[in-house]
Amino acid sequence: MFITLLHCAAVSTLLEVKNLQTHFVTHGGVVRAVDDVSWDVNESETVALVGESGCGKSVSALSIMRLVAGPAGRIVGGQIFFKGRDLLRLSEEEMRRVRGREIAMIFQEPMTSLNPVLSIGRQLTEGLEIHLRMAPVEARRRAVELLGMVGIPDPERRLAQYPHQFSGGMRQRMMIAMALACNPSLILADEPTTALDVTIQAQILELMKDLSRRFGVAMLIITHNLGVVARYADRVNVMYAGRIIERGTARELYGHPRHPYTLGLLRSVPRLDEPRRARLDPIQGQPPDLTRLPRGCAFAPRCAFCVERCLVETPPLRPVAEGGHVSACWEAANLDRTLARSAAAT
């Protein structure tokens, strides 16, 4: 008890995204990829951003790094506070000192995010020399240490090799080594294991968890798979059509989902720990077209709990339980009752 109190008092916000809006101008109209979204990450915490393709989760991460591809894409509103400074107000020069040095990023596809014509060693030492002003010899020593840390055997020899000589899992280890190189306080990992095989996926996730604990790095894990983050995330944000529709501690969110979309995601996947069901219970309909979002709640056309109000008024995120559990659903309080009734009916 005493320890938890102490722990709570020590928690401080590392990253705070406030009312972020990132838009893309397309032939079909303006896409509000991230639409007035607020969330935060505490020091040493692992936070997940979960959602399907096009929900705005990757654009959220790119916005933090200010890497949204212009001129089509633009951050049109909001603030991103990192250690108290608004990243959106920094000059390009100041931003360069944040990228890789204080906030690092791990991408989904390690093959396309590594430079094929630079040796592994060069790609590791470049950041060290630029950000930390290390001498080449010192940077090389650190590179060997980093490769060892992420479990790449024979690091001395590996430094001279090129990305194509590494397997998929090894490349992702290398990406993690690059991310850790300058001791950042936050790592943004965008689908870090999606391109990997199941057994390698487990290796990489365990490695990331272990390293983030050892060095006290906070992590934002972006994924489409709720299962992947259950074991690793402290808090989970679920996104749909550019907005966060539910947030809570992992325990709360998986145990008592309070948004029909989260509930649908959890119920539609077959689970190995449960008896096999005769039929899966999918979410109806198609993912939304972001240029033509309906009025009211974006999930309403697919929602089994939809009431009239949902078609006219967009629900805000409101508290639904203790511990910061919030949901953007007018019917959040009635989900349990409706579920119980439908279960009784069948």
Added chain:
Amino acid sequence: MSAAAPLLEVRNLVKHFRVGGGLFGSRAGVVRAVDGVSFEIRRGETLGLVGESGCGKTTTGRCILQLERATSGQIVFEGRDLTVLGEAELRPIRRKMQVIFQDPYSSLNPRMTVGQIIAEPLAVHEIVADRTQRAQRVSELLSHVGLLPQHGHRYPHQLSGGQRQRVGIARALAVEPSLIVCDEPVSALDVSIQAQIINLLEDLQAQFGLTYLFVAHDLSVVRHISDRVAVMYLGKIVEITDRKSLYDVPLHPYTKALLSAVPIPDPVLEAQRERTVLSGEVPSPLNPPTGCVFHPRCPIAVDRCRVEEPDLREIRPGHRAACLLA
């Protein structure tokens, strides 16, 4: 049903690819993509084929469909060995075997409308010669897969991923096949859409008496859809049995590791779960290990495993595994 001959019987299938030895003087080698695989599929059942990338599961599917000619072994489909048949003899048989691909973006011709895509096999195999009847059949097929007649006039890029996969399924159904090879049919789709497609595949199987070879890496999906499951590793089947035995009492250490790597969407359960994380990675099929192919990563390997190659032997009734220690 058990007395009837199986719809498909694969005997000792081997597929090797020659690599290297080309212009740039790289050393020639042989990739043993599929290395002695045998199994059968009974009419109306679903056999799940699981394994990690590079284990040969897709190549096995392609050999069955005669999209690759086997290096050796037999593929007996409806009583005939396909490996000895020529192109002309194969053609009417190809109609009986169809495929649904993983990526609904690259497996549909972007210059054809959905209607043309579905009608093409009907014309090629001269199933429906008359044009108006063909249009009729197309809208019938569209409704079987949960699309509307007007979708027939659209182009693939105007559809969502889930709808495109439905088009791929309609195209496969068009020629009334008896076997459909589903090669990772849901892994490119959004989570909320995957369950829709799986339910559709199950409905169609019941409605048309289809037989599926379901190739996938997702063990939870495979458990849901399969009657029997084969686990592949480095070109070989390491375990094969009915669904219940495989998931309740897995015998091969690789199957056990795969099952333990599947994440469960429940933080409370995950916190209590013991995980066997396999060390190392899948070796290259260019140069597979001696003895048991799994021994370099196996948590229980003994000296014998390095030299002796285990047979796929029956360990419990109807449950075969290739492990010396099982």
